[in-house]
Amino acid sequence: MALPTFIQSLANPFLKELRRALAQGAPAMEGCLAVDSLHLVEEAIRSGLRVRGLVMATGRQAAIEVRLAGAAAAKRYLVPDALMERLVSTESSQGVIGLVEPPAWTGQDVFPPDALVVVLDGMQDPGNCGAIFRCAEAFGASGVVAGPGTANPFNSKCLRASAGSVFRVPFVASHEVRRMLDEHGLKLWAATPRQPGSVPPREADFRGACALLIGSEGRGLHPELARDARAVSIPTRGVESLNAAVSAGILLYEAARQRSLVA
Numbered sequence: 001m002a003l004p005t006f007i008q009s010l011a012n013p014f015l016k017e018l019r020r021a022l023a024q025g026a027p028a029m030e031g032c033l034a035v036d037s038l039h040l041v042e043e044a045i046r047s048g049l050r051v052r053g054l055v056m057a058t059g060r061q062a063a064i065e066v067r068l069a070g071a072a073a074a075k076r077y078l079v080p081d082a083l084m085e086r087l088v089s090t091e092s093s094q095g096v097i098g099l100v101e102p103p104a105w106t107g108q109d110v111f112p113p114d115a116l117v118v119v120l121d122g123m124q125d126p127g128n129c130g131a132i133f134r135c136a137e138a139f140g141a142s143g144v145v146a147g148p149g150t151a152n153p154f155n156s157k158c159l160r161a162s163a164g165s166v167f168r169v170p171f172v173a174s175h176e177v178r179r180m181l182d183e184h185g186l187k188l189w190a191a192t193p194r195q196p197g198s199v200p201p202r203e204a205d206f207r208g209a210c211a212l213l214i215g216s217e218g219r220g221l222h223p224e225l226a227r228d229a230r231a232v233s234i235p236t237r238g239v240e241s242l243n244a245a246v247s248a249g250i251l252l253y254e255a256a257r258q259r260s261l262v263a
Contacts, residue, residue: 004056004061004076004077004078005075005076005077005078006058006077006078006079007077007078007079007083008079008080008083009083010083010086010087014029014077015079015083015087017029018034018055018087018097019087021033021034022034022036022087022088022097022156023156024152024155025126025151025152025153025154025155025156025158026152027102028099029052029053029099030052031101031102032052032053032099032100032101032102033098033099033100033101033102033154033159034097034098034099034156035097035098035099035100035156035159036087036088036093036094036096036097036098036156037094037096037159037160038064038067038068038094038095038096039094039163039164040098040159040160040164041054041068041071041096041098041100042067042068043163043164043167044098044100044164044167045068045071046164047103047164047167047168049100049101049102049103049167050100050101051068051071051074051098051099051100051101052074052075052099052100052101053074053075053076053077053098053099054068054071054074054075054076054077054096054097054098054099055076055077055078055079055084055087055096055097055098055099056076056077056078056079056084056095056096057078057079057080057081057083057084057093057095057096058078058079058080058081059081059095060081060094060095060096061078064095064096068096068098071098074098074099075099081095084097102154103167103168103170105143105170105171105172106172107172107180109142109143109170110142110143110144110145110170110171110172111142111143111184111186111209112142113209114142114208114209115142115143115184115186115209115210115211116140116141116142116206116209116210116211116212116252116255116259117141117142117143117144117145117181117186117210117211117212118132118136118141118143118144118145118211118212118214118248118252119144119145119147119177119181119211119212119213119214119225120132120144120145120146120147120150120214121147121148121149121150121177121213121214121215121216121221121222121225122147122148122149122150122215122216122219122222123146123149123150123151123214123215123216123244124149124150124151124216125151125216125217125244126151126152126155126157126158126161127157127158127161127245128161128217128243128244128245129146129150129151129153129155129158129161129162130153130157130158130159130160130161130162130163130165130166131161131162131245131248131249132144132214132244132245132248132249133153133158133161133162133165133166133169133171134161134162134163134165135245135248135249135252135253136165136169136248136252137165137168137169138165138249138252139249139252139253139255139256139261139262140256140259140261140262141169141252141255142170143169143170143171143172144169144170144171145171145172145173145174145177145180145181145211146171146172146173146174147173147174147175147177147222147225148175148177149216150173153166153171154166177225178224178225178227181211184209185209186209186210186211187205187208187209187210187211187230188210188211188213188226188228188229188230189204189206189210189211189212189213189229189230189231189232189251190213190215190221190226190229190230190231190232191212191213191214191215191221191232191233191234191244191247191248191251192220192221192231192232192233193233193240193241194233194235194236194240194241195231195233197231198231198232198233199230199231199232199233200232200233200234200235201232201234201250201251201254202254204230204232204251204254205258206251206254206255206258206259207258207259210255212248212251212252212255213225213226213229214244214247214248215244216244217241217243217244232251234247234250234251
């Protein structure tokens with residue numbers, strides 16, 4: 001195994017690119033994802049993704065290499081502990097950043113014949129976005145469609161909130177979400193605050209190919225996307241509506257129950 005490359009300055013071009021990738025969810029070295037969590041690098045390995053590189057804090061190198069034996073062939077970089085703290089966005093670094101080949105999904109992965117698709121319309125909060133990916137995996141959704149204005153699923157906050165589900169749940173990003181849904185003939189359910197004509201989750205029919213439309217908490221769903229969709233509203237007491245990720249989780253659980261995926 002080749003010796004690791006030691007880098008001591010944030011001015012290093014590789015580290016400058018890495019910081020940008022972490023901040024924006026943009027690709028880093030050769031199109032890889034920058035993953036700033038030991039747990040998430042382990043999740044990437046468990047998901048069958050290739051780890052191309054490891055950036056490690058010198059003080060934690062030995063322990064990290066023991067934990068990440070599955071990435072032993074990755075190219076390795078060492079940085080001083082204090083420099084690692086400046087690289088990552090979390091308050092307390094775990095001492096490692098993984099460079100991971102992203103999963104490659106197609107529309108066929110997201111839209112199987114019995115599709116249960118979650119559509120995120122303008123979901124700007126990466127924490128909500130990641131939590132919805134986690135719910136999608138937990139309750140058997142076939143995939144996620146990220147519409148315009150939605151946070152990058154590979155944003156570091158989204159990755160952490162998903163606890164690795166972004167590595168495993170098929171998704172596509174599209175500026176033509178409505179056309180895509182119409183092409184696949186999905187039944188559409190729009191998550192909305194309670195309104196005339198809306199039904200509670202237990203009365204919605206989530207069996208068969210369908211899509212759950214989840215809008216941003218501020219703007220809601222775009223009218224064109226929600227056109228002809230049935231409105232489904234979660235009954236609440238004392239509050240008008242729920243957090244978008246909480247709402248998505250409740251609806252996905254009900255869909256999974258109706259499809260006999262959960263008890």
